[in-house]
Amino acid sequence: MYKNYPILAREGWPFVALTVFLFLISIYFINSIAVCFTGIICLFVIQFFRDPQRKIVAKSNEVVSAADGRVIAIEKTNDPYNKREAIKVSVFMNVFNVHSNKAPISGKVINKIYKPGKFLNAALDKASSENEHCAITIRTPKNQIITSVQIAGLIARRILCYANEGSELKQGDRYGFIRFGSRVDHYIPINSKVKVKLGQKVENSVDILAEI
Known part of the structure; x- marks a missing residue:
């Protein structure tokens, strides 16, 4: 369930296959405009669905980012x-970030809540x-509670969460994916020591958000 697929996320395989097919078709028919257009789209899709494996260096009392992107709150x-x-x-997460979501800390999933809603710009507070x-x-x-929330955005309209209530996660386990731009909120204990700043760029599994 949480296995990483080197180079490309499995969620992107159909999209990559389609764009590569269109690119090859445009080459076959020797249409330079189509070749340029489909080539750019193909490269964009490949970079969007890249899913690099990361080395976990955080300690057991440190919460790492569940997503790549920029700290906005x-x-x-x-x-x-x-x-x-x-x-x-x-x-x-903008469309150029890695969109795999990784467990911010090791522990047991004690609840999972899905809520349908709007598709506002994910950078807005009300999102x-x-x-x-x-x-x-x-x-x-150690009985600490961490909440990780995947939030759809203006373009991202597909949240994928593979963890369920009762799942045992290790820090850095791949538990979800959000397609095409989105946001992840982390709720950490009130007495935690925050290790990041507003505007800072972070990588999932690597950058430490807080010490609990």
């Missing part, structure tokens, strides 16, 4: 999925509550 707020005060760290999203809550061996 760090704030004390309420975790609506677990009715507690928490620090929310939001990471926005957290109004857009389609899927949240999983992970309980660590």
Whole structure:
């Protein structure tokens, strides 16, 4: 379920196959405009669905980013999925970021909540509550609670979450994917020490968001 596929994410295989096919067809018919157009589309699709494996270096008490992208929010707020005060760290993914989602910490998934909704720009604050999203809550061996929320965006209209209630995740396990631009909110314990800054670019499984 959580296996990485080197080079390309399996979610992108049909898209890559289609664009490569169209590119080859345009070459066959020797249409220079079509070759350029389909070639650009093919390269874009391949880069979008790239899924590099990352080496985990974080400690067991450190929360890593579940997504590649840019930190757009760090704030004390309420975790609506677990009715507690928490620090929310939001990471926005544009179409040029890796879109695989990885477990931010090791632990057991104690709940999974999917909510249909709108498809507003994922960079907006209200996207957290109004857009389609899927949240999983992970309980660590030391009984700490981390909530990771996949949020659809203006273009991203397909959230894929492979983790279920009862799943055991290791930090860095691949648990989901969001197609074509989106956002991931992390709700971490209120007394955590945040390690990132607004505007900072982060990579999933690598960059540490907080120490709990």
